[in-house]
Amino acid sequence: MRVEIEILGSGTSSGIPTVGCDCWVCRSDNPRNKRLRASALFRVGTGEAETRLLVDVTPDVRMQALRANLSSVHGVLITHTHADHCHGLDDLRALYWGGGRQPLPIRAYPEAMASLRRAFAYIFDDEYDYKGVARVSPGVFEHEPFVVAGVTVTPVPVVHGNMRVAGFRVGDVAYITDCNEVPAPSMEKLRGTRLLVLDALRRAPHPTHMSLPAALEVARRVGVERVFFTHINHDLEHDSVNRELPPWAQLGYDRLRAAVEADGRVTVTEPGPNGQPHAVAW
Ligand SMILES: [Zn+2]
Numbered sequence: 272m273r274v275e276i277e278i279l280g281s282g283t284s285s286g287i288p289t290v291g292c293d294c295w296v297c298r299s300d301n302p303r304n305k306r307l308r309a310s311a312l313f314r315v316g317t318g319e320a321e322t323r324l325l326v327d328v329t330p331d332v333r334m335q336a337l338r339a340n341l342s343s344v345h346g347v348l349i350t351h352t353h354a355d356h357c358h359g360l361d362d363l364r365a366l367y368w369g370g371g372r373q374p375l376p377i378r379a380y381p382e383a384m385a386s387l388r389r390a391f392a393y394i395f396d397d398e399y400d401y402k403g404v405a406r407v408s409p410g411v412f413e414h415e416p417f418v419v420a421g422v423t424v425t426p427v428p429v430v431h432g433n434m435r436v437a438g439f440r441v442g443d444v445a446y447i448t449d450c451n452e453v454p455a456p457s458m459e460k461l462r463g464t465r466l467l468v469l470d471a472l473r474r475a476p477h478p479t480h481m482s483l484p485a486a487l488e489v490a491r492r493v494g495v496e497r498v499f500f501t502h503i504n505h506d507l508e509h510d511s512v513n514r515e516l517p518p519w520a521q522l523g524y525d526r527l528r529a530a531v532e533a534d535g536r537v538t539v540t541e542p543g544p545n546g547q548p549h550a551v552a553w
């Protein structure tokens with residue numbers, strides 16, 4: 272089964288460029304230094320049978336869906352409820368309409384779901400009975416793998432300061448954002464992962480995010496074939512940092528797509544000048 276991950280946004284909570292900042296990365300013309308808030312899309316299977324799972328619903332989700340030519344998803348996975356990861360929830364409307372107005376399964380840790388229900392009561396509470404909202408079908412997970420829209424997802428808990436964040440593994444592809452530590456049992460859950468998208472905020476250590484050296488070390492220990500870093504701030508200029516990094520471990524960027532193909536090859540595609548994806552060699 273082919274599993275692809277598309278990076279919908281590779282930026283930290285402020286997005287890059289950051290409002291009011293005139294550093295060289297925020298002023299850069301390089302499109303790879305323009306980073307919407309961190310989010311990803313799993314595409315599982317191909318053609319008509321493709322199942323799309325959206326990971327996090329950022330304040331940028333409208334632009335992210337338009338750029339990715341995305342009109343519907345089959346399920347939504349929430350890593351945690353910091354604003355940069357869920358404050359686009361209202362904009363699920365369009366993806367719900369595009370999906371034929373079938374209630375959209377949304378999955379999160381129990382504490383994250385409770386927080387979403389508080390913040391977006393009008394979406395989750397039937398009493399509001401307002402037509403202009405996405406209908407969702409909420410559910411929670413803990414430690415065991417769960418099935419959403421027919422796809423088996425393994426939750427990979429990671430440490431983000433004083434809270435836990437869910438990473439997600441589908442097949443041999445995993446997405447882990449917002450963490451300063453991947454605990455040993457979670458390293459075990461990642462064993463055999465071949466393609467990883469992983470938090471790497473900046474070069475220097477940070478209390479709630481992994482630094483670039485720490486993230487590189489985690490990817491090495493997991494033994495992945497390829498890792499792309501995400502949730503990047505304006506300390507990291509795309510091209511110059513990538514020249515320092517090994518070819519198998521690079522900064523990700525918005526609209527990058529990478530997959531473990533049905534035949535086992537790891538492939539990478541990126542948007543071409545005409546917007547159509549094309550394969551890149553590495
Ligand atoms: Zn974040």
Ligand SMILES: [Zn+2]
Nearest residue numbers: 292294297505
């Ligand atoms: Zn800046």
Ligand SMILES: [Zn+2]
Nearest residue numbers: 351353431449
């Ligand atoms: Zn966070």
